[in-house]
Amino acid sequence: MQFQRFVITAALLLAGAGSTWASGLKSLEDFVKTVKTGQADFTQVVTSPAKEGQTPRVKTSSGQFEFSRPHRFKFIYVKPFAQTIVADGQTLWLYDQDLNQVTTRQQSQVLGSTPAALIASAADLKALQADFTLTDAPDKDGLQWVLAVPKSKDGQLQSVRVGFKSSSAEVPTLEVLEILDSFGQRSVLSFAGFQVNPALSAKAFEFRPPAGADVLKQ
Template sequence: MRMIKAVFVLLTALLISSVARAETETGAAERLTQLLEPLKTYSADFDQRVVDSVNSGSLQNAKGHMWLSRPGKFRWEVSAPYRQTVVSDGQQVFLYDPDLEQVSIRPLDQRVTHTPALLLSGQASELTANYGVSRRQQGTTEIFTLSPKSPDTLFEELEMTFNSEQLAGLELSDSTGQRTAINFRNVKNNPSINNDRFNFHIPTGADVIREGQ
């Protein structure tokens, strides 16, 4: 009888815990949606750092500027240490490496799971549908942790940081133990951005590689 009672208490506790967790995830997802939905356009300088969490060593540092127009359009320009441009016109994604004189073209991944820019440029409803969301707050800073629901993704966890309701940074962790931290500066929320910013014109003489088509 004691064993049955103990099992009943355990199951009840687990049920209550799972319900509370579901409510927490729902609340976190709703709050994240509340912050992202008004963000129609976005412009910012960024600093990007890739860290090997095993050896705590910095593998790569980069900086540049980004523009977003939701849903689906973005331009991500790396200016240092090597130039690189990633552009989405809402249908296709263009990756241009000027040093190699090479352009890779692939269809836009509607699952918004492959790059930070895709994540931010997607619909908030798609974001919360594809990820489990939790939230923690430190003063005016809100940190959202997103865990992919599908194994078909390039990272295992993503953190979005908002300071005073303004997107301030992203941090991604992948299965190899690498972390990519991106901090945004000189942020402009909902600026006017010419739509031509999201049209990529293939440079004359560049090699073109089409993927997934």
Template sequence: MKAFASFALCCALIAPANAAAIAQLKAFVAGTKTLSASFSQTVSSKNGQEKASGQMEIQRPGKLRWTYTQPYEQLIVGDGKTLWVYDKELAQITKRNQAGTLGSSPAALLAGSNAIERDYLLREVGRQGAVEWLAATPRKGDNTFDGIKMGFSANQLVEMELTDSFGNVTRISFSNIRKNPPLTASHFSFTPPKGVDVVSE
């Protein structure tokens, strides 16, 4: 199962560090213009588990860069209009319309506008250790994900849990989080390498 199938992800009003999850989400969204973090991802399905890790950067609105380094190399770049998925192992690039691909997915929440309460019903689901959790249920039935949980600590998104329509569960943990680092526009542009097939969808 390739990481893009479950690729996802969210994105500071200053809320108290120990505030409930919805207040922390709103603070995070309001104050985050750029974000970088390392991530580790586990996808659980009826076929077992697949682990992946890498680095992600976003620049709101609309720009994102996900680099998977383990167990295979894959680069996902969104420049606001086009989403490029470069699978180095297959030497293949997929080109998609970014808005149509991301829709109201968690990735769109991270890199998009402050529209989470328009697209999702939010509810608190409690505290686990130092992390406050909320559940986000899509208002539209055509969303890729049936259920989304987000965990916050000190007004930072530190964990996500995504359940898709097939029952697969993706858990993503973020570390080395940097809020509003300087990121250049060229960081979110992509030029296909020579000799690599490009498939448009």
């Protein structure tokens, strides 16, 4: 599943140029400390390396994203195919509507040095630095950027770049997540309409397999 490869194994990082703009690391620190829940629409563009004599393959999908610290998040893919990924704090659920198939994994075994950890899990910058080497990246497109490189070399994730929109008078908002894996595949998630600290109950991250669905444990 495309999302699984890029956001879980790659998909919880969810979480300056002058006096007005903060640095990327400062924006990340403020985001982790201040934004306890979040909600946004997203568009994901996955680009695979070109094979010999061929052009790169590009796939685009879109949907909604929300999270609640610690350890809860949900991606609902609407286009081109309906898929749902839910982390409820204990279990990671992946539901493919077309196949009517649910895959479950123990959340603690599949998250950690992943983009999801950066966005939605860690309580502070120190916790993130246990799993990632974090550095400021050059400002681009009016955003402040952080480069996160996993300290563990065992996974498929090579690096993540996180772009924030922030000023000295505003809470940083997550704008872009760029994920590069060890196979050269690049996934760019762009977020729109980001809501800071909306009221989200724990029930929003509960998942029950639909009637008749095949449930596979991994």
